[in-house]
Amino acid sequence: MSLPLADQALADGVRRSERRALAKAITLLESTRADHRARADALLDALLPATGGAVRIGLSGVPGVGKSTFIEALGLHLIGQGRRVAVLAVDPSSSVSGGSILGDKTRMEQLSVRDEAFIRPSPAAGTLGGVAEKTREVLLLCEAAGYDVVIVETVGVGQSETAVAGMTDLFVLLQLPNAGDDLQAIKKGVMELADLVVINKADLDPAAATRAQAQITSALRVFGQQGNPAHGAPAPVMQASGLKGEGVAMFWALVMQHVEARRASGALAQRRQRQAQDWLWDLVRHRLLSDFRAHPAVQRVLPATLAEVSAARTAPSVAARRLLQLFESNNS
Amino acid sequence: MSLPLADQALADGVRRSERRALAKAITLLESTRADHRARADALLDALLPATGGAVRIGLSGVPGVGKSTFIEALGLHLIGQGRRVAVLAVDPSSSVSGGSILGDKTRMEQLSVRDEAFIRPSPAAGTLGGVAEKTREVLLLCEAAGYDVVIVETVGVGQSETAVAGMTDLFVLLQLPNAGDDLQAIKKGVMELADLVVINKADLDPAAATRAQAQITSALRVFGQQGNPAHGAPAPVMQASGLKGEGVAMFWALVMQHVEARRASGALAQRRQRQAQDWLWDLVRHRLLSDFRAHPAVQRVLPATLAEVSAARTAPSVAARRLLQLFESNNS
Numbered sequence: 001m002s003l004p005l006a007d008q009a010l011a012d013g014v015r016r017s018e019r020r021a022l023a024k025a026i027t028l029l030e031s032t033r034a035d036h037r038a039r040a041d042a043l044l045d046a047l048l049p050a051t052g053g054a055v056r057i058g059l060s061g062v063p064g065v066g067k068s069t070f071i072e073a074l075g076l077h078l079i080g081q082g083r084r085v086a087v088l089a090v091d092p093s094s095s096v097s098g099g100s101i102l103g104d105k106t107r108m109e110q111l112s113v114r115d116e117a118f119i120r121p122s123p124a125a126g127t128l129g130g131v132a133e134k135t136r137e138v139l140l141l142c143e144a145a146g147y148d149v150v151i152v153e154t155v156g157v158g159q160s161e162t163a164v165a166g167m168t169d170l171f172v173l174l175q176l177p178n179a180g181d182d183l184q185a186i187k188k189g190v191m192e193l194a195d196l197v198v199i200n201k202a203d204l205d206p207a208a209a210t211r212a213q214a215q216i217t218s219a220l221r222v223f224g225q226q227g228n229p230a231h232g233a234p235a236p237v238m239q240a241s242g243l244k245g246e247g248v249a250m251f252w253a254l255v256m257q258h259v260e261a262r263r264a265s266g267a268l269a270q271r272r273q274r275q276a277q278d279w280l281w282d283l284v285r286h287r288l289l290s291d292f293r294a295h296p297a298v299q300r301v302l303p304a305t306l307a308e309v310s311a312a313r314t315a316p317s318v319a320a321r322r323l324l325q326l327f328e329s330n331n332s
Numbered sequence: 333m334s335l336p337l338a339d340q341a342l343a344d345g346v347r348r349s350e351r352r353a354l355a356k357a358i359t360l361l362e363s364t365r366a367d368h369r370a371r372a373d374a375l376l377d378a379l380l381p382a383t384g385g386a387v388r389i390g391l392s393g394v395p396g397v398g399k400s401t402f403i404e405a406l407g408l409h410l411i412g413q414g415r416r417v418a419v420l421a422v423d424p425s426s427s428v429s430g431g432s433i434l435g436d437k438t439r440m441e442q443l444s445v446r447d448e449a450f451i452r453p454s455p456a457a458g459t460l461g462g463v464a465e466k467t468r469e470v471l472l473l474c475e476a477a478g479y480d481v482v483i484v485e486t487v488g489v490g491q492s493e494t495a496v497a498g499m500t501d502l503f504v505l506l507q508l509p510n511a512g513d514d515l516q517a518i519k520k521g522v523m524e525l526a527d528l529v530v531i532n533k534a535d536l537d538p539a540a541a542t543r544a545q546a547q548i549t550s551a552l553r554v555f556g557q558q559g560n561p562a563h564g565a566p567a568p569v570m571q572a573s574g575l576k577g578e579g580v581a582m583f584w585a586l587v588m589q590h591v592e593a594r595r596a597s598g599a600l601a602q603r604r605q606r607q608a609q610d611w612l613w614d615l616v617r618h619r620l621l622s623d624f625r626a627h628p629a630v631q632r633v634l635p636a637t638l639a640e641v642s643a644a645r646t647a648p649s650v651a652a653r654r655l656l657q658l659f660e661s662n663n664s
Binding site (some may be wrong): 037041044045048049051052133136137142186188189191192215216219220222272273276277279280281283284285287288289291292306308309310311312313315316317318319320321323324330332 | 469520612647
């Protein structure tokens with residue numbers, strides 16, 4: 001499929017890594033207009049052969065763990081090595097919080113002024129699914145624009161970690177060393193996503209950081225990463241200080257070790273293929289379900305049906321079959 | 333909705349806890365004939381007011397951990413206290429393995445001959461979704477038949493643990509004490525489901541069992557159960573020996589403590605309501621997706637589209653939108 005001339009120029013601009021073209025392409029992707037969406041799809045298809053070249057890193061941690069400072073130190077380190085870095089964000093709460101948590105350029109003052117860096121805040125639009133969707137597409141555009149490393153940042157709340165792990169090559173969890181003996185608890189389900197754990201701000205309390213490192217290392221050994229064929233070994237746990245730039249070189253070495261080992265074994269290509277398929281089916285499922293919910297015949301009875309199920313007056317399976325019958329008999 | 337006479341008699345028989353009526357009702361549920369399904373739905377609706385009275389326990393562990401022996405000891409203990417016990421199984425592999433893993437009555441020789449016990453193997457039919465679906469409905473029938481405790485057993489492979497945790501009030505993970513220092517690794521994602529961990533066969537190596545108990549307790553504290561408002565405290569970890577019947581009374585005390593605390597706080601009712609809603613939406617999603625995949629217009633292009641996505645020649649989001657357009661334009 002060939003692009004209209006204007007969009008051909010836009011695609012060329014992205015491929016030449018022109019910042020303005022990249023921003024314009026992202027705006028097109030994020031538009032809700034149907035004609036924009038059609039153009040964005042054609043643009044994505046045209047740029048797709050130029051994608052896939054970046055190391056995709058997902059990164060999460062609770063507010064206050066020092067994500068921005070760590071990313072800034074990492075970004076400057078990578079630029080120093082001649083690499084170009086894009087920082088994206090997935091923050092479904094940004095429309096509520098005003099985007100204060102993530103992707104805020106003012107938090108990465110030194111990185112954001114560099115030509116070799118591209119920082120894009122989380123799309124402010126609604127649902128996690130929608131935000132993740134746009135971020136996945138922006139990631140592809142950044143690859144087409146030749147960024148060598150794409151960091152997708154999220155915040156340690158909700159299901160956003162799963163979404164970010166689902167679009168990256170490795171998922172990093174930042175942890176705080178705790179002042180006391182009580183290690184900060186890791187949110188349920190998040191640890192199983194981690195390929196690498198970083199105790200950040202380790203300089204603040206080296207003894208606590210060392211204790212936290214030991215505790216998390218041991219817990220990872222117990223919880224399912226040992227002997228997992230997809231992993232081989234539990235995720236490494238390391239200390240760092242984003243503020244002082246300590247540990248950043250080691251972090252990058254561990255990332256490359258992870259990525260190179262998986263590239264050699266074929267696991268990286270497999271992960272990306274699986275992510276691509278999951279992405280397709282997530283979208284299909286989401287759209288089918290929203291069409292179902294919006295169907296007049298379903299809408300009419302849905303609130304009463306859900307109330308019946310909640311009150312245990314109708315079995316959920318029976319209710320589901322009745323809703324589906326309504327949907328299907330009014331659809332054909 | 334009133335039942336036909338024969339099914340009214342069947343419902344009455346289930347409510348009077350007649351074993352033959354219960355078995356017949358289950359057969360009706362498991363039938364794939366549409367007229368049977370309609371009768372089963374009406375039967376479920378009629379029996380629903382009599383459900384909800386049991387303590388629903390999910391239980392998992394790797395093959396060899398001693399699940400049957402533990403369940404038998406527990407079942408006999410509960411019968412000794414005047415309770416009636418049903419044991420169900422979710423084993424999506426049973427159609428392949430010949431059902432050797434789960435729900436096999438010969439494995440629970442003493443329990444299976446008791447009038448107060450009802451043991452039902454895993455439905456042999458196909459997918460996890462289908463098996464879980466039937467088991468959820470059989471659980472409701474068992475409650476209508478007045479069983480006080482329903483144990484749903486599964487095996488430590490695949491996604492079956494999530495399904496079982498999604499239909500029970502608490503989820504128990506059985507672990508082996510290890511002979512060496514290497515604790516058997518817990519499968520990723522399973523520990524976050526556990527409300528209670530039992531080191532079974534503790535009599536075989538008491539020192540190893542004590543070490544395993546300490547390691548798992550500490551790992552649970554690190555991994556997100558501490559401070560989780562839904563849990564309050566990390567899941568308890570205890571030792572037991574199903575073979576010697578040791579720890580069974582304590583197990584039951586912990587179960588009741590868990591259930592009573594959550595009943596008092598309203599968390600139990602909330603969990604069941606959420607499970608009921610999830611069950612409904614799972615079914616709807618599953619059916620919508622299978623209709624989508626079976627649609628001729630989709631079927632025609634799906635293999636080529638998936639191959640394009642795998643080869644990174646089409647962006648997954650673009651492919652999804654094209655498939656959905658085909659589906660919708662051929663549906664209206």
